[in-house]
Amino acid sequence: MNNVCVYCEFEEGKIQEVSFELLTKGRSLANQLNCKLEALLLGENLGGLEKEISRYGVDILYMADDKRLYPYTTLPHTAVAVGLFRETKPQIVLMGATSIGRDLGPRISSSLTSGLTADCTNLEIGDYEDKKAGKKYEHLLYQIRPAFGGNIVATIVNPDNRPQMATVREGVMKKEIVSDTHKAEVVYLDAGQFLREEDLVVKIIERHMETSKVNLKNSSIIIAGGYGVGSKENFNLLYELAHAIGAEVGASRAAVDAGYTDKERQIGQTGITVRPKLYIACGISGQIQHIAGMQDSAMVISINNDANAPINKLADYVIQGNLETIIPKMISYYKKNIK
Amino acid sequence: MYKIIVLAKQVPDTRNVGKDAMKADGTVNRAALPAIFNPEDLNALELALEIKDQYPGTQITLLTMGPVRAAEILREGMYRGADAGVLLTDKAFAGSDTLATSYALSCAIRKIGDADLIFAGRQAIDGDTAQVGPQVADKLGIPQITYAEEIVALKDRVIQVKRRLERGVEVVESALPVLITAHSTAPDCRPRNAKRLMRFKRATTLSEQHSAADDYLATHTAHPGLNITEWCAKDVNSDLVQLGLGGSPTKVRQVENIVFQAKESKVLSTADADIEWLMQELISQHTIG
Numbered sequence A: 001m002n003n004v005c006v007y008c009e010f011e012e013g014k015i016q017e018v019s020f021e022l023l024t025k026g027r028s029l030a031n032q033l034n035c036k037l038e039a040l041l042l043g044e045n046l047g048g049l050e051k052e053i054s055r056y057g058v059d060i061l062y063m064a065d066d067k068r069l070y071p072y073t074t075l076p077h078t079a080v081a082v083g084l085f086r087e088t089k090p091q092i093v094l095m096g097a098t099s100i101g102r103d104l105g106p107r108i109s110s111s112l113t114s115g116l117t118a119d120c121t122n123l124e125i126g127d128y129e130d131k132k133a134g135k136k137y138e139h140l141l142y143q144i145r146p147a148f149g150g151n152i153v154a155t156i157v158n159p160d161n162r163p164q165m166a167t168v169r170e171g172v173m174k175k176e177i178v179s180d181t182h183k184a185e186v187v188y189l190d191a192g193q194f195l196r197e198e199d200l201v202v203k204i205i206e207r208h209m210e211t212s213k214v215n216l217k218n219s220s221i222i223i224a225g226g227y228g229v230g231s232k233e234n235f236n237l238l239y240e241l242a243h244a245i246g247a248e249v250g251a252s253r254a255a256v257d258a259g260y261t262d263k264e265r266q267i268g269q270t271g272i273t274v275r276p277k278l279y280i281a282c283g284i285s286g287q288i289q290h291i292a293g294m295q296d297s298a299m300v301i302s303i304n305n306d307a308n309a310p311i312n313k314l315a316d317y318v319i320q321g322n323l324e325t326i327i328p329k330m331i332s333y334y335k336k337n338i339k
Numbered sequence B: 001m002y003k004i005i006v007l008a009k010q011v012p013d014t015r016n017v018g019k020d021a022m023k024a025d026g027t028v029n030r031a032a033l034p035a036i037f038n039p040e041d042l043n044a045l046e047l048a049l050e051i052k053d054q055y056p057g058t059q060i061t062l063l064t065m066g067p068v069r070a071a072e073i074l075r076e077g078m079y080r081g082a083d084a085g086v087l088l089t090d091k092a093f094a095g096s097d098t099l100a101t102s103y104a105l106s107c108a109i110r111k112i113g114d115a116d117l118i119f120a121g122r123q124a125i126d127g128d129t130a131q132v133g134p135q136v137a138d139k140l141g142i143p144q145i146t147y148a149e150e151i152v153a154l155k156d157r158v159i160q161v162k163r164r165l166e167r168g169v170e171v172v173e174s175a176l177p178v179l180i181t182a183h184s185t186a187p188d189c190r191p192r193n194a195k196r197l198m199r200f201k202r203a204t205t206l207s208e209q210h211s212a213a214d215d216y217l218a219t220h221t222a223h224p225g226l227n228i229t230e231w232c233a234k235d236v237n238s239d240l241v242q243l244g245l246g247g248s249p250t251k252v253r254q255v256e257n258i259v260f261q262a263k264e265s266k267v268l269s270t271a272d273a274d275i276e277w278l279m280q281e282l283i284s285q286h287t288i289g
């Protein structure tokens, strides 16, 4: 009872990466809290996935294999998860900040009247004192995320309501297999026990899943453009440099919002988290929401015409000036010096 | 003919955070940021207006919870085609997290009554939580369709919607009533209509009327249709315990300024010699090439 539970996302025969990352985080939280790690897997034709999930150190795996649970629709998954959580009363529930997690999480939290924090960049265990009410709480989940606007990070807690829920984006946590031979206790759930006729009101008529063309997560060099790039045309400079040195192009949210490039290139708290060998930030000021997605880069170069841009503090090299001048020079001197 | 409610929020424009957006103590200077109609809520309004195009007589009510000033977006929505606006405002709402917000909104939706369709934005740009839509649907006990990009069909109280997912698209069907959240890839909202602008620019809430010059009151007595409905917590029969800070399970424990571990950075100029040196350095370190 009162364990840590991770909702595992299942799509096209596979469990999503973010679920494994959360299981790893969940394992370490469960160790600190001295409780068990549970996983919840809902879908169809799930046979064989028990082993894959167990490896991350899961103690109890709840599984419901039912054709009404795949492809994902909101109400059936909500019904099973809420029904289960009412019985098992987990103290913490984690899910991916994905199309599915962000559809399901708020629905579950509303049903159980529990708090939910979106897009956390870190999760820790700690104590909390409500000075006004004169109450002390031990071992709460610290849900840490950059907050609105600038260089601030907020720690959110849910003192009284359970479960404490959080969503986390893919790539933010690192996955780690505990043991290939670890075996979870598997509990098979009967979805029919939780589903009502009215949960099936939304029907899927058509579905097309695409694989993403952009592969930022696995690129060792990333050239990221910000609002300072100034236009869609200027973004071509970044593609040229990327093409020359073998890199992928990323962006800040301001650049995406301005329409300079596509949303799937966004790096940061609400985009992708990357850890490349080299990160070249072009015309990016470096607000915390952006930094959250790239701070683990091994080397950072900042190209900015403002000497005081916050991102310069993280940079190994700062090139001070206009990117329109600098990038063409980088391309030509790269070509000149490479054999 | 359908009865539609569109949820809209006035938000600080975080897309254009300028240098003066932060105060010296590291907190946000809200005053330096313009307050705007949350962008995806405009997409939501457009989806509703498309339904009205197809079914004239459809009634679109915009609902917002916020300070008195939030009436600005209600007028904005009316210029673009919404029929009416409701402002939910009360000190009791202060400090609401998404759960308390969705509870208050669901009470107001019940009070408006008989909605066939409720539209919301996918997320508000001040927090990017994307929670309020689904939570309102849960409080009302109705299904939800998130990330809508297009209304494919609406007939005989059955709606088909194309959803934009992270890695693909999906067309789903639901019976009404249903709550739909609009994705930024849905059509942009139509612009203001000049006639509507002339008509609704004088539409005001009671609070605005109280703080304005006397002739406002005269105009409103003459044109009752220009009143924007304003409700407080009691008007929507909400349970005070579930509102505001007290009704919010999430608490902010701490807000911290982040001081980046400043690296020893090397500063270069745009001079050819500097750039050539850097490229040679990167190549010799095998960082690139």
Ligand SMILES: Cc1cc2nc3c(=O)[nH]c(=O)nc-3n(C[C@H](O)[C@H](O)[C@H](O)COP(=O)(O)OP(=O)(O)OC[C@H]3O[C@@H](n4cnc5c(N)ncnc54)[C@H](O)[C@@H]3O)c2cc1C
Pocket: A147, A148, A149, A150, A225, A226, A227, A228, A229, A251, A252, A253, A254, A255, A266, A267, A268, A269, A270, A271, A272, A282, A283, A284, A285, A286, A287, A288, A289, A290, A293, A303, A304, A305, A306, A309, A321, A322, A323, A324, B014, B015, B016, B017, B125, B126, B127, B128
């Ligand atoms: C809830 C929430 C979530 C968010 N999530 C993300 C996220 O995931 N990712 C993200 O990136 N942001 C995110 N943001 C937005 C973030 O707060 C910043 O607004 C954004 O990162 C700023 O982008 P920018 O640095 O490109 O633009 P700006 O802050 O406008 O910076 C532009 C920079 O370009 C420089 N510049 C201008 N012209 C030139 C030139 N010719 N040559 C060289 N330099 C030039 C300027 O000096 C400046 O430093 C989020 C915000 C919120 C509220």
Ligand SMILES: Nc1ncnc2c1ncn2[C@@H]1O[C@H](COP(=O)(O)O)[C@@H](O)[C@H]1O
Pocket: B007, B008, B009, B038, B040, B041, B044, B063, B064, B065, B066, B098, B101, B105, B119, B120, B121, B122, B123, B124, B125, B127, B128, B129, B130, B131, B132, B133
């Ligand atoms: N205070 C509010 N008043 C009206 N609608 C809101 C409010 N807060 C959120 N919403 C709606 O819920 C959506 C998601 O908001 P959020 O969960 O804050 O990202 C928004 O796009 C709005 O449509």
